[in-house]
Amino acid sequence: MSQKYRVFIDGQAGTTGLQIQQRLARHPHIELLSIDDAQRKEASARQALMKQADVTILCLPDAAAREAVALADEVGARVLDASSAHRVQDGWVYGLPELDAGQREKIRQASHVSNPGCYATGAIALLAPLTRAGLLAADRPLAINAVSGYSGGGKAMIEKYQQQGTGFAAYGLGFDHKHLKEMQAWGGLSTRPIFQPGVGDYAQGMLVFIPLNDTDGEPLQRELAAFYAGQQFIQVRELNNLDGDTAPYLLPEALNNSNNMELFVFTHPQQRQTILVARLDNLGKGASGAAVQNLNIMLGLAEETCVNL
Numbered sequence: 001m002s003q004k005y006r007v008f009i010d011g012q013a014g015t016t017g018l019q020i021q022q023r024l025a026r027h028p029h030i031e032l033l034s035i036d037d038a039q040r041k042e043a044s045a046r047q048a049l050m051k052q053a054d055v056t057i058l059c060l061p062d063a064a065a066r067e068a069v070a071l072a073d074e075v076g077a078r079v080l081d082a083s084s085a086h087r088v089q090d091g092w093v094y095g096l097p098e099l100d101a102g103q104r105e106k107i108r109q110a111s112h113v114s115n116p117g118c119y120a121t122g123a124i125a126l127l128a129p130l131t132r133a134g135l136l137a138a139d140r141p142l143a144i145n146a147v148s149g150y151s152g153g154g155k156a157m158i159e160k161y162q163q164q165g166t167g168f169a170a171y172g173l174g175f176d177h178k179h180l181k182e183m184q185a186w187g188g189l190s191t192r193p194i195f196q197p198g199v200g201d202y203a204q205g206m207l208v209f210i211p212l213n214d215t216d217g218e219p220l221q222r223e224l225a226a227f228y229a230g231q232q233f234i235q236v237r238e239l240n241n242l243d244g245d246t247a248p249y250l251l252p253e254a255l256n257n258s259n260n261m262e263l264f265v266f267t268h269p270q271q272r273q274t275i276l277v278a279r280l281d282n283l284g285k286g287a288s289g290a291a292v293q294n295l296n297i298m299l300g301l302a303e304e305t306c307v308n309l
């Protein structure tokens, strides 16, 4: 196929934007429309590029993303939004292609696709098949913990960590993290979970944990393995399968620069205690890799093209 699709990245100079740009620069079917640096926050220049583009990818803070969508809608532009502004909003399709059997087709047809949050990608991938199968009750009170590399906080956090080496920090202690809504909505939960993340003194890579008391892990692992069988980017590991090289530790950086995500189930059958874990690159399957995967689906291109850095 020789046709090239035009893509404009609004927010191309940010962390997510740059990573998408790097991926798309070598994409055989994409021509990147770029904006003059001096004009990158000017509405009219951005809107002109949105009009020319087959898809505009928004890599902006939430408020700026909302404004950009208004500009895009005025010229009927197709949008893929990496921000958290539209993830549970009517009229938008949630860009997790592996969510269920019909999600890819919804993404392919959509004019407005919202790329999932990094933590939410891991939590929803673990929860959705299990709540749907009735193996986890929708109203079960859950706690979700996670650790992310500092690149998850964008340019400001990267600068802070690189200059000051701030060390590990726990947050989410106000019970209001911005990924909670999408975790609950797409994870199939009727009860709001507690979500308590942390940021580590390393650049990228994340682990998302869901500990479960009074629960056997084996049927959960079986369901996850069956549900994701054949998916290119989600690998379900064997029960209690720690990395051979690094056991007893599970390292957050193992999938960096890839669009892959691993799901693990650790269980103690006698104690009936289980921990579900997702491992992914917050900038890969958690952001830019996922955005390129969604873009490929929106344009009817091979899903795996240039999703890895």
Ligand SMILES: NC(=O)C1=CN([C@@H]2O[C@H](COP(=O)(O)OP(=O)(O)OC[C@H]3O[C@@H](n4cnc5c(N)ncnc54)[C@H](OP(=O)(O)O)[C@@H]3O)[C@@H](O)[C@H]2O)C=CC1
Residues within 6 Å of the ligand: 010, 011, 012, 013, 014, 015, 016, 017, 040, 041, 042, 058, 059, 060, 061, 062, 064, 082, 083, 084, 116, 117, 118, 151, 152, 153, 154, 155, 156, 282, 283, 286, 287
């Ligand atoms: N980092 C991550 O792991 C993930 C981030 N995201 C989301 O992606 C979006 C971008 O995040 P991230 O790349 O980390 O953020 P960054 O802070 O690294 O980049 C944001 C970019 O947007 C630009 N910008 C801000 N306001 C405007 C505006 N009004 N018009 C045009 N450009 C503007 C900024 O410009 P300037 O350079 O001048 O500041 C900057 O280049 C956010 O919504 C974030 O939540 C999603 C998943 C993961």
Ligand SMILES: CC(=O)N[C@@H](CCC(=O)OP(=O)(O)O)C(=O)O
Residues within 6 Å of the ligand: 082, 083, 084, 116, 117, 118, 119, 148, 149, 150, 151, 152, 153, 154, 157, 178, 179, 197, 198, 199, 286
């Ligand atoms: C370490 C860190 O600060 N992480 C960010 C989440 C990054 C992310 O996924 O952002 P989006 O919701 O825009 O997708 C946070 O907790 O707010």
